[in-house]
Amino acid sequence: MRSALVIGSGLIGTSIALALSGRGVRVHLDDDDADRRRTAAALGAGTETPPDGPVDLAVIAVPPARIAAALAAAQHRGAARGYVDVGSVKGGPRRELAALGGDLTWYLGSHPMAGRERSGPLAATADLFEGRPWVLTPTAETDTEVLNLALELVALCRAVPVVMDADAHDRAVALVSHAPQLLSSLLAARLERADEAAVRLCGQGIRDVTRLAASDPGMWIDILSANPGPVADVLAEVATDLERTVHALRSLESADEAKRETGTAGVETVLRRGNAGRDRVPGKHGTAPARYETIAVFVSDRPGELARIFADAGRAGVNIEDVRMEHATGQQAGLVQLMVEPAATAVLTAALRERGWSLRSP
Incomplete structure (x- = not known):
């Protein structure tokens, strides 16, 4: 890959551009927001000058709701040999591109599993993706050349390629990324009007659980609007568990010993299920979790x-x-x-x- 066009100069787009530029690829930046584009260029992510002709790869790094339109427009003007997007939702944009008459042969959906609580080009770093999974969602229609370009992109960003079905990806990120964001925000919201004395007792536990709540709401509205069904499915299951846990805790307040025993068993069940789930989270370098x-x-x-x-x-x-x-x-x-x-x-x-x-x- 000798040239690339990065459409979108936010955190992900600018980080990709920084990584590619740092490895000798000529990167052209395109963003409707001129200030963001200029900032990314000033950081060394690439040039604001449009390419003279088709580049090797166009990377679409815009919010999920805008991916299909941006892809269709780039394909219509023949911007590149191949096209990838890096949005956090994969099934919807592909179907929307097909509905717009886009060419699915030269397009591959992808999603680098990396990010930060901060957004925008000033939060970007060239090493954002190093060692992180980068999902690729090719189909039978995907041209081999585009897949090879996408794999080269992942390699230049020093990430680890993971091939998945698009809809399976969307269900997976609903569980491991999108629902956790909302759950973190819901718990952090309890602190908004909490007594000052309670807030002063905040320790590392509440900091860990609410870390995601510092994320940009505008960015997350875009993401959640593109994947509402799978996220709602996860939260519905959590709501069922919450209802059962609330009932178990109320039972612990009872004077009836049998009810207290039932409540204890209910709370223990959810805690042990949590232990079992946490044990499945990969440890260092994606290996089985280690006991330290x-x-x-x-x-x-x-x-x-x-x-x-x-x-x-x-x-x-x-x-x-x-x-x-x-x-x-x-x-x-x-x-x-x-x-x-x-x-x-x-x-x-x-x-x-x-x-x-x-x-x-x-």
Whole structure:
């Protein structure tokens, strides 16, 4: 691939353009919003100058509701040899393109499974997709040349290609991406009018669960409007579980011992189902989830402290598999939770204590 046209200069489009430009592809930027286009160009994502003729690949990086129209327009003017979109919904745009008379032979739907809570070109990074799954949804109609161009795009962005059926993809992302966004927002909404005393008690748990609630509502309205049925199906199942859990919790308030036992069993069931589901989430590098031990270290909020603790772990010959941070309320300090292989726990614990670190129960 020597040339590409990226239509849409938001987070995903600009990140793709940055990755391609950084690997020697001449990238042309196209966006109805001139400010976003200029910003992306200023970041080094490509040129605002239109291409002289057809490019190798056109990447459509606009909201799902606009994908089909943007694809049809690009095909009508012969913008490229092949066309891919990178929207988060796949079945609908393909059907809409067919209804508009678009050529499905030279089009392939795709979805890089990466993003950030922030949107727009200023949030873009060239390494956004590194090591992340990138779904490709070819059909029997898809020309081999377009599939090869799409695979080259994924490789240049250093992502991992995953081939799926378009509608199966939409059901999958409803479960693992779209419904979690709404559930995070619903829980965070409980904090809007909560007492200040309650809000001051917020810890890492509520921060983890509500992280997605910081996302741009406008972007998510576009996404959810393009995949409402599968998302509603997931939420309907969650609503059924919620109703049962509420009933179980009410039973725990009863003076009747039998009802309390029933309530306990109901709550335990949902917690154990959660354990089982969480155990299926892939671990590092997409492998089976690993069981790590956690070492919690009290760290002051000073420059260089994190670098020092990682260096001390390295000197002890221990690899940090994962890390989390929990900031202390009202203090310039917090806990750094280091996840390590169980066999390395004793070694790292002794090494950190020897170097003066204060360890806490995680």
